[in-house]
Amino acid sequence: MIESRRRLLRSTGSLALLLSAPGLVWGANIVAVRVWPATDYTRVTLESDVQLQARHFLMEDPPRVVIDIEGLELSPQLRELVGKVLPDDPYIAGIRIGQNQPRVVRLVIDLKQLVDPQVFTLPPVAAYNHRLVFDLFPTVAPDPLLALIREKEQAERQAQSAINDALGEFIDRMNRSPSVATAPTPAPAPAPLTPREPVDAKTKSKIDRLVIVALDPGHGGEDPGAIGPSGLKEKDVVLQIARKLRDHINAQPNMRAMMTRDADFFVPLHQRVEKARRVQADLFISIHADAFITPHARGASVFALSDRGATSTAARWLANKENAADLVGGANLRHNDAHVMRALLDMSTTAQINDSLKLGSEVLGQISRVGRLHKRRVEQAGFAVLKAPDIPSILVETAFISNPEEEAKLRDPRYQDELVDAMMSGIRRYFAKNPPLARNRQL
Structure with missing residues (x-):
């Protein structure tokens, strides 16, 4: 009896030590x-x-x-x-x-x-x-289309205010010194970019409302995207490039850029598409800087949607990788409306794909003047983010961030500027040949 109690005490003591052990998983760490x-x-x-x-x-x-x-x-x-x-x-x-x-x-x-x-x-x-x-x-989501219109109106008011201030300053100087003629010194304002391609009168008459380009910096927040050899994150560099492209677009007469994200946060793939559709965007451009399994891959690429399978094994691999972003970024799949997601997967149209190929060809042609291309033609695959049925959509791989030389280029503001200039030129060339159609909701 005494021995059995001793054994019980020894086992109880061992259990107490076990339960107090630092490595024991009582709950979550x-x-x-x-x-x-x-x-x-x-x-x-x-x-x-x-x-x-x-x-x-x-x-x-x-x-x-x-x-x-x-x-x-x-x-x-x-x-x-x-x-x-x-x-x-x-x-x-x-x-x-x-x-x-x-x-x-x-x-x-x-x-x-x-x-x-x-x-x-x-x-x-x-x-x-x-x-x-x-x-x-x-509790009440803002209206992104209304936000774009107000943003444009505010920019116009600020520009007009700068002109009025400069004119008032000039008049004030003239009143103080009537004998001295002084040239006006208006506050500098960014000049609209001059299209490299002439636009005929017929085309100009069709562009009679606000043209909206949806810019989609890939990844964000919980999803860093690809990471370069020195630690540069895809989500950060594509946001920098998208912001620069946004400024170029906003400097154009009657054009405005809508960004699916303008800060470091995650946006699920189908919401990126829905954001573009809510503002009735004329174009959708998703910007990436991907990695490959070896550091030797290099060059820029442009992709459009495919409804007949990928045009190459690499395109299929990349599409599968990008389509997995929701798993990494953390989409609440239980909250998403299942029929909406299925609809986005099935609503792609031949016309949208054809227009996307035209846009991709113009952008790729201009990027080729900046640096090396990975593929010299627009490739196609089943990218979920390109499945807006009524918006020409492309995905631009600016470079391979996994390549040390291209990672350094992506980090260089001068290369970013050259890349953005090329993308902007491609957008202008596309619109010169394919004027935007009238919207149901005029702006």
Whole structure:
């Protein structure tokens, strides 16, 4: 009897030591925390070694989201979330963290406005472990088409104000010194780019409304895209290039660029297409800088959609890789409307593909003057992001970021400028030959 009790005590002691061992997985260990603020929505991500379970509810006066995460203890990594919130975050005023119950951590996200929260989990993929994601969307989504029109009107008002200020300054100087004729010194303003191709009167008469070009910088947020040998991230360099191209487009008379993302956040593939369709874009250009399995691949490429299979093995490989972006970036597939996604996959048209090939040919021809091409013709494959049924759409691979020499070129602002000039020239040449049609909703 005594011996059996001793054995029980020894086994109990061994169990106690085991349970207190640092390596024992009582629950989740937080690997990293991230906050991705953007005008569209703000994302909060908790990355852990096991899947987290969470419950959430909204409270008002003041507005906040309360999240209880089970199987978790406070840790230094988790507390880092408080300092991740930026002052200019459109939705989050701050985050508070506390041990609400044993093994239950409570997050309180103090809000600047009411939101529509989405909470979901993502399984391990690429370099990520398990992720618990909180997406905070505005309760009323802004109208992107109206935003473009207001942006254009504001730019016109600012330009007119600069002219008026310069004229007023000149008149004031003339009044002070009537005997001295002084030339006016208007404030400098960016001059519209002059088309290299002449546009005939018939074409000019057709371009009678705002022409919108949707620019889609690939990847973003949780999805870095390809990473070069020295650490340059695809998502960062394509955003820089897209911003420069946007400025060129906005400098054109009666043209405006809409960006699917203008900051470092993730946009699911089908939402990129939907954004372009919501503003009734005339063109859709997705910008990338991809990698290959060897560092020797080099050169720029242009791709259009295919409804008959890929034109090469490399094109098929690249399309499959780009179409997997939702898995890495973290799309809430349970929230997406399934029939909308199926429709986007099935609504491609022959006319759209033909127009896309024309656009791609013009852009590729101009890029060839800047640097080496990977392929000298527009390739085709089933890129999900190119499946807008009514918008000519191309995907531009600016260079192979996996090639050390091309990574250095992508980092060089001068090369970026040359590339953007070439893309802008291709866009102008396309419109000179294919004037945009009238919209149902005139601007």
